[in-house]
Amino acid sequence: MKPTLLGFCLISLFQMLAYGANAQCGVFTYNSSSLNFKYSIGDTCTYTFTVNGTETGGSPSLRFLYRCGTSGIFKNLNCVGLNPGSISITSTNFSCPCNQIAYAQYSTWTNSGSCGGKQCEESSINLAISLKEFSVISTERNDCYSWSIEDPQLNSLFVLETGNNETAFNPIKQILTKTNLDLKYSYNECLPKTNHSFARLKIIKPDGLILYSNILKLKNPSNTKVIAYRINNYIKVLGVEEVINAKYELIDVYGRMIRKDQLQNGSIESLQEPGIYFLKISGENLKPTTVKFVY
Numbered sequence: 001m002k003p004t005l006l007g008f009c010l011i012s013l014f015q016m017l018a019y020g021a022n023a024q025c026g027v028f029t030y031n032s033s034s035l036n037f038k039y040s041i042g043d044t045c046t047y048t049f050t051v052n053g054t055e056t057g058g059s060p061s062l063r064f065l066y067r068c069g070t071s072g073i074f075k076n077l078n079c080v081g082l083n084p085g086s087i088s089i090t091s092t093n094f095s096c097p098c099n100q101i102a103y104a105q106y107s108t109w110t111n112s113g114s115c116g117g118k119q120c121e122e123s124s125i126n127l128a129i130s131l132k133e134f135s136v137i138s139t140e141r142n143d144c145y146s147w148s149i150e151d152p153q154l155n156s157l158f159v160l161e162t163g164n165n166e167t168a169f170n171p172i173k174q175i176l177t178k179t180n181l182d183l184k185y186s187y188n189e190c191l192p193k194t195n196h197s198f199a200r201l202k203i204i205k206p207d208g209l210i211l212y213s214n215i216l217k218l219k220n221p222s223n224t225k226v227i228a229y230r231i232n233n234y235i236k237v238l239g240v241e242e243v244i245n246a247k248y249e250l251i252d253v254y255g256r257m258i259r260k261d262q263l264q265n266g267s268i269e270s271l272q273e274p275g276i277y278f279l280k281i282s283g284e285n286l287k288p289t290t291v292k293f294v295y
Contacts (some may be wrong), residue, residue, distance in 0.1 A: 081113030
């Protein structure tokens with residue numbers, strides 16, 4: 001049977017469509033990606049996923065997916081249409097139990113903005129991490145950092161970064177994870193204070209993928225404002241929540257020492273006599289501070 005003109009036209013059309021779909025699979029060039037820890041509420045941790053690359057034509061779309069735990073299927077998060085040029089696209093928030101590893105994945109699709117058509121499998125990549133904690137306590141001379149992580153890949157590189165705003169950071173120290181069997185890693189270290197106001201933790205995985213922690217505000221203990229006042233039958237002290245090993249001295253207007261002790265939960269037991277008193281608060285990360293109050 002000889003092919004008809006209509007048959008040739010249909011074959012040519014299918015070839016053009018197939019070629020166009022395959023061509024669009026190659027128009028997005030992946031550069032890097034990061035899984036960003038945002039915050040935790042109770043036992044739930046919230047993340048976003050960022051993909052960086054270059055789109056050179058064809059207007060494909062990019063789909064974000066995520067999974068909680070080491071098994072199960074990936075769930076759709078959101079779909080974004082790509083425009084030509086260098087791009088950095090961040091997913092909407094997604095949450096996982098903090099005791100499970102969070103996985104993020106992306107794939108590109110040939111249909112613009114709808115994540116339909118042909119899936120470009122070669123553009124898929126996985127990230128997996130579980131950042132349990134990242135915190136800092138500021139003393140007069142040091143910033144003491146602490147974090148705990150569960151990482152399915154060994155030998156990730158930790159980079160402590162500080163900056164004067166929440167967008168521009170500089171590295172202050174690099175730490176290589178120790179190889180261990182349970183893949184859990186905890187770190188505690190006090191470093192000399194910098195002149196910066198913010199800190200974050202950058203984690204570079206062995207394959208070059210990056211995770212960023214939440215951003216922390218570095219506090220200056222000398223700027224701590226202490227307030228004392230009477231409530232019911234005890235003295236309430238505010239501004240000492242992050243003071244390490246806080247102690248107090250209670251002095252009357254004649255300079256006599258009434259009481260001194262460890263400060264527990266920001267509260268001091270009641271006094272026998274009403275009047276004007278002076279309260280001196282000190283701690284490992286707080287210069288001695290004296291406030292006056294009426295009881």
